[in-house]
Amino acid sequence: MNSPKSIARIAGVLYLLVAISAAFPYSVFNGLFVTGDAATTAANVVAKAGIIRIAVVSDFVMVTAWIFLAFTLYRLLKHVHQGAASAMVIFVAIGAGIVSLNDIFAFEGMQVATDSSYAAALGAGGTDALVQMLLNTQRYGGLASSVFMGLWLVPLGYLVYKSGMFPKSLGEALIIVCACYHAKLLAAFLAPNLWTVIQGYVSIPIWVFELWMVLYLLLIGVRTVKSDVLIPAAA
Secondary structure (H helix, E strand, O other): OOOHHHHHHHHHHHHHHHHHHHHHHHHHHHOOOOOOOHHHHHHHHHHOHHHHHHHHHHHHHHHHHHHHHHHHHHHHHOOOOHHHHHHHHHHHHHHHHHHHHHHHHHHHHHHHHHOHHHHHHHHHHHHHHHHHHHHHHHHHHHHHHHHHHHHOHHHHHHHHHHHOOOOHHHHHHHHHHHHHHHHHHHHHHHOHHHHHHHHHHHHHHHHHHHHHHHHHHHHHOOOOOOHHHHHHHHO
16 A cells, blocks of 8 residues: 555545535535525525535535545655645645635525524525525635635646656646636636636636546556656655
């Protein structure tokens, strides 16, 4: 289990778990919010309360797997550059914290929508508006977390590129993914109309290039690197 290929395949399994457990809550939360229509948003939340609970737990599974993935990749690649490997873990830790906190807004929105005491105190319109606000906070919080979902790929891409254990083009692709995450973020906050147009296109390289990394780890592991190459890199 200490061989680089074994460690890489463990990382591949964790990366796949991250992708699967992230995709489900992403689709659930995106399907709840209706811009400018608080009543419909609240009705969606009530109708899917059980699914929201599962989605929140799925996100917690994702952040847990993401942290273990970062530590596994750190063990695999720290010989290439200790500072870059440490930065990768730090970015993941911060991003995981933001995602976890952000899920509380979605969960609390579900609590407000399904607890009749809120309607009794605030009225139906007030309750719907509160649910809309919580879901909107969760929505933009998810975009904010993409800062670190992108940033951790920069040191990872550098390590992949320099290690000789992966194709250099894969390292470059991971850095491109970071740029795509940040393009979505900037468009959402600075030009919302543009965001609705480009988000689908910008998401394509994110899914394709990260899937490339997952499949490489799972199917190939790493290239064999001679020990006389690793020793100077570690130094």
